[in-house]
Amino acid sequence: MIPLDEAQDYVLERVSQLPEEVVGITSARERVTAEAVTSGELVPPFDNTAVDGYALKAADTDGATESNEVTLEVIGTIPAGTQPDFEIKSGQSVKIMTGAPLPEGADAVVMVEWTRQDKSKDLVHLSRSAKRGDHIRRSGEDLCPGDQVIDKGTALTPAHIGLLAGLGIYQVNTIGRPTVGVFSTGDELVEGNEPLLPGQIRDSNRFSLVALLESDGFETIDLGLIPDNEEAIERTVREGVAKCDALITTGGVSMGDYDYVKVVLNNMGDMRWMQIAIKPAKPFAFGVVQGVPIFGLPGNPVSSMVSYLLLAKPALHKMMGRKSILPEVLHGIAADDFRRRVDGKTHFVRSFFNEEKGVTLLSPIGKQGSHQLSGMAEANTLSIIPDGDGVPKGNPIEYFRF
Numbered sequence: 001m002i003p004l005d006e007a008q009d010y011v012l013e014r015v016s017q018l019p020e021e022v023v024g025i026t027s028a029r030e031r032v033t034a035e036a037v038t039s040g041e042l043v044p045p046f047d048n049t050a051v052d053g054y055a056l057k058a059a060d061t062d063g064a065t066e067s068n069e070v071t072l073e074v075i076g077t078i079p080a081g082t083q084p085d086f087e088i089k090s091g092q093s094v095k096i097m098t099g100a101p102l103p104e105g106a107d108a109v110v111m112v113e114w115t116r117q118d119k120s121k122d123l124v125h126l127s128r129s130a131k132r133g134d135h136i137r138r139s140g141e142d143l144c145p146g147d148q149v150i151d152k153g154t155a156l157t158p159a160h161i162g163l164l165a166g167l168g169i170y171q172v173n174t175i176g177r178p179t180v181g182v183f184s185t186g187d188e189l190v191e192g193n194e195p196l197l198p199g200q201i202r203d204s205n206r207f208s209l210v211a212l213l214e215s216d217g218f219e220t221i222d223l224g225l226i227p228d229n230e231e232a233i234e235r236t237v238r239e240g241v242a243k244c245d246a247l248i249t250t251g252g253v254s255m256g257d258y259d260y261v262k263v264v265l266n267n268m269g270d271m272r273w274m275q276i277a278i279k280p281a282k283p284f285a286f287g288v289v290q291g292v293p294i295f296g297l298p299g300n301p302v303s304s305m306v307s308y309l310l311l312a313k314p315a316l317h318k319m320m321g322r323k324s325i326l327p328e329v330l331h332g333i334a335a336d337d338f339r340r341r342v343d344g345k346t347h348f349v350r351s352f353f354n355e356e357k358g359v360t361l362l363s364p365i366g367k368q369g370s371h372q373l374s375g376m377a378e379a380n381t382l383s384i385i386p387d388g389d390g391v392p393k394g395n396p397i398e399y400f401r402f
Contacts, residue, residue: 001277004346008311008326010272011286015293015315018176018245025164028156030217031174032321037150039167043143047102051135054115054124055106056093061129069125074117078103093124102136109135143167153323175321181240182209183223185233185251185261186299191225204373205250205297205304212308213248218316228252233264241292245319248312251299254283265294277387279345280370281307293319300370306348306382309402327400329384332360338383338391346386350379351399362397 020034049055056072064070072093078084080099088094088105095117096102096109114128143149149167150160156172164172189203190196203225213220221243226236240247252261253273262285265271271287271294280303285296295312297304309327317325332353340347350365362383367375383391384398391397 001275001282001344004276004278004310007274007276007284007286008314010274011293011295011311011315012318012325014286014288015246015319017321018178018319020173021176022171022173025161025170025172028164028172028174029158029161031156031172031177033150033152033154033156034173034175034321036148036152037164037169037172039143039147039149040145041143041167042140042145043166044137044139044141046139048099048137049096049102049109049135050098050137051109051111052098053096053109053111053135054093054126055096055102055109056088056130057090057106058108058130058132058134060090060093061108061110061126064126064129066127069116069127070129071123071125074122074124095124107132107136111135153321155322176245176319177217177219178245178316178319179219179221179243180213180316181221181223181244181247182206182213183226183236183240183247183249185226185228185249187228189225189251204301205299208301208305208373209248209250209297209308212305212313213316216313216316217320223247228260230260230264233260234268237264237268237289237294241290244292246312246316247289247292247294248297248308249294250297250304253285253296253298261296265289265296269294271296277345278306278310279343279347281310281348282345284311286311298370301373302350302376303370305376309382310348327402329398329400330360332362332397332399334383334391334393334395334397335361335363337393338364338385338397340385340388340390342387342389344387346384348382349385350375351381351383352379353381353399353401360399362399 061070075092075094077095078100080097084103088103094103108130110126110130116125184203184206188199188201190200191203210220223236223240226232269287269289274284276282276284283298284307287294297307314325351362353360353362365375365379381399381401
C-alpha cells in the first residue's frame, strides 16, 4: 500500500490546467479568472441616497426632535432613475427615493420614518436632526476607474457575477471548465426499477458521481453502463476521450476483479493501479489516454465517492485553475468514541457534525460499510482517524465536509 499523499501527488503531477476561454457571465459561475479584472468606471456613478426620505441641508435640521419639530418647504420629488434639475436652498427639501441622484445643494438625507408631511405636501416636519453626509452614497465610494476588482485565479461566485454586470462587463476570460465523462462497468449492474434477478444490483455510482461533479462546478457527460466486454469498454473510452477533458470509471480496479477494464486501459494508455493506505477507497487507478486523464474508482458506492473526493476532485480543480484543491481539513471534538483497529490505514469515517457553543462536535454514523450508501447519505463530514485504536470521546479530531 502507498500513502494517500503519495497517490495525490502522483495524480496532481500528471494533470495540467486547461486553456483559457472567454465566456459570458451567465455561464461563468465557479469558473476561475485567467486574468485580473479592473473597473472602468465609478461605482456608484453619482451621489445618491441610501434610503427613502428627504434631501436637504443638514444645517437646517439643527435642534429637530420629536417634541420640537423643524419644518421645511418641499419643492419636489426625485424618483430613482431621474435626474434633478433644481438646487436645494436653505429652508427647502425634496422628497427622494432610494438610489435617486442627490440634487445640488443637498448634503444630507433624513429617513422618511423621522418625518411627517402636511396634507398639502408642501411642508415636511422633521423629528430628527441630520449630519452632513447622512444616508448619502458618494460617487466612487465602492469603485473607481482602474481599481482591481477581481484577482487572477479567483473562482467566480454569484457576487462576482453581479459585480461584473454592474460594471458593464458581460464577458470574462477564464480557465476552461473540465467536461468529465462518467461510465460504470459490470455485468452485475442494471438500471431501472424492474425486480432484480439473482446476482444483480442497481448502478448507483454513476448517478452519485455525476451529481458530485455537477455540484462541484464541472460539466458532465453520462457515458452509460458498460458490460464486461473489452470491445464495449474500449469503444466507450474512445468516445469519452474524443468528447471529454477527463474520464471517470467505477469498478474493475480491485485486485480480484476481472481484468476487462485493466486490459483495455493498459493497452490504450499509461496506467498505474494503486492500493492506497485508506479505508474506504483502497483501490484506485490513474492514467492518461491520448492526453486525457482517466480516474479508475472502486466499485463499492461509498468507496467511489470517497475516492472522488480525495483524488479525482483535487485533480479536476487543478485543471480548472483552482488555487485550493485538496479537501480543507478542519478541527473539532469527538462527541462519541471513534473506534477502529490497527490496520496500517487512515480511516475516513462517515460522520455528522453539530455546532454547540462555538465548538464543532462530531459523531460517527452507524453504517460504515463501503457498500452502505445510506450511511453516506446521512453523513455531512468525513472524520479522519489515523492508524491506531481510534479517537476517544472528548478528544480533538480532524475532518472535512463534503
